[in-house]
Amino acid sequence: DTGVSQDPRHKITKRGQNVTFRCDPISEHNRLYWYRQTLGQGPEFLTYFQNEAQLEKSRLLSDRFSAERPKGSFSTLEIQRTEQGDSAMYLCASSGGGNYGYTFGSGTRLTVV
Amino acid sequence: RKEVEQDPGPFNVPEGATVAFNCTYSNSASQSFFWYRQDCRKEPKLLMSVYSSGNEDGRFTAQLNRASQYISLLIRDSKLSDSATYLCVVNLHTGGFKTIFGAGTRLFVKA
Numbered sequence: 001d002t003g004v005s006q007d008p009r010h011k012i013t014k015r016g017q018n019v020t021f022r023c024d025p026i027s028e029h030n031r032l033y034w035y036r037q038t039l040g041q042g043p044e045f046l047t048y049f050q051n052e053a054q055l056e057k058s059r060l061l062s063d064r065f066s067a068e069r070p071k072g073s074f075s076t077l078e079i080q081r082t083e084q085g086d087s088a089m090y091l092c093a094s095s096g097g098g099n100y101g102y103t104f105g106s107g108t109r110l111t112v113v
Numbered sequence: 114r115k116e117v118e119q120d121p122g123p124f125n126v127p128e129g130a131t132v133a134f135n136c137t138y139s140n141s142a143s144q145s146f147f148w149y150r151q152d153c154r155k156e157p158k159l160l161m162s163v164y165s166s167g168n169e170d171g172r173f174t175a176q177l178n179r180a181s182q183y184i185s186l187l188i189r190d191s192k193l194s195d196s197a198t199y200l201c202v203v204n205l206h207t208g209g210f211k212t213i214f215g216a217g218t219r220l221f222v223k224a
Contacts, residue, residue: 033212042117042200042214043157056211091156101147101202102212104156 004105006092012111013082020078021108025094032075033102034067035091036060043091049075082112114139116213119201123219130191134218136184136201146177147202148186151217157200160186191222 005024013019025032030051035043046065048056051072061067064082069075079086089109093102119136126132138146146163161168163175163184174187184201201215 035214040216042216044214045212101149101159101162104158106156 004092004094004103006090006105006108008108009106010109010111012113015082015084015112017082018078018080019082019110020076021090021092021110022074022076023092023105024074025092026096026103027073029094029096029103030072031095031097032069033093033095034075034077035093035104037089037091037107038087046077079110082110084112086110087112115216116140117201117203117215119199119215120218122217123221125221125223126191128191128193128222128224130222131187131189132191132220133188134186134199134201134220136186136215138182138184138201138203138213140203140205141182142205143182143203144206145204146184147204148173148175148184149200149202149214151198151200153197157214160199188220191220193222193224196220196222 007022032049034046037043045058046061047067049069052069064080067077089107091104091107093104095102117138148160149157150160151157161170161175163177165177167176172189176185198217198219200217203213205211
């Protein structure tokens with residue numbers, strides 16, 4: 001499969017726990033993005049990497065959220081001390097730059113109970 | 114005011130109908146534009162880029178009016194399989210990077 005892979009597909013966690021999601025982008029894509037989507041809304045930008053450098057972070061990304069892309073390949077998104085408001089679909093996307101749009105992964109659906 | 118606003122929908126149309134979606138954006142620094150399609154509980158998928166000259170891909174036509182900061186998507190001869198949410202997307206290049214998605218317009222095509 002040469003698309004964007006995300007793991008896990010679903011995560012149910014208790015409030016206060018930490019969770020970590022992984023994204024494997026398309027191998028030749030140097031740009032990687034994390035978005036969050038809730039029901040009835042479009043995806044909201046969280047953060048963006050070009051290779052291993054995190055170039056942009058949204059104000060939505062509070063200090064409980066951290067993202068890494070250590071070798072410029074896969075990325076992880078960690079949420080510490082989860083809250084019920086963190087329940088959402090977390091989408092990863094990659095692109096090769098230019099004006100070609102993104103390829104999204106299938107997302108990780110987080111439910112905080 | 115939201116940075117990208119779309120028709121609220123839902124649009125309910127019969128098969129074979131022509132349907133048009135509108136989208137407005139507020140930031141004149143917007144540089145590139147796209148339409149994405151999202152099926153229920155699936156990820157968004159790129160449908161088409163939008164160019165100032167207008168572009169067509171089969172039954173789909175996209176238009177951009179920079180002066181009015183307005184984007185449209187026209188679907189001709191609607192199929193049942195066109196039922197989905199259509200997301201308008203705007204890229205800003207303002208020194209930093211920002212891609213803004215609209216909330217989407219839901220389309221139901223009925224037999």
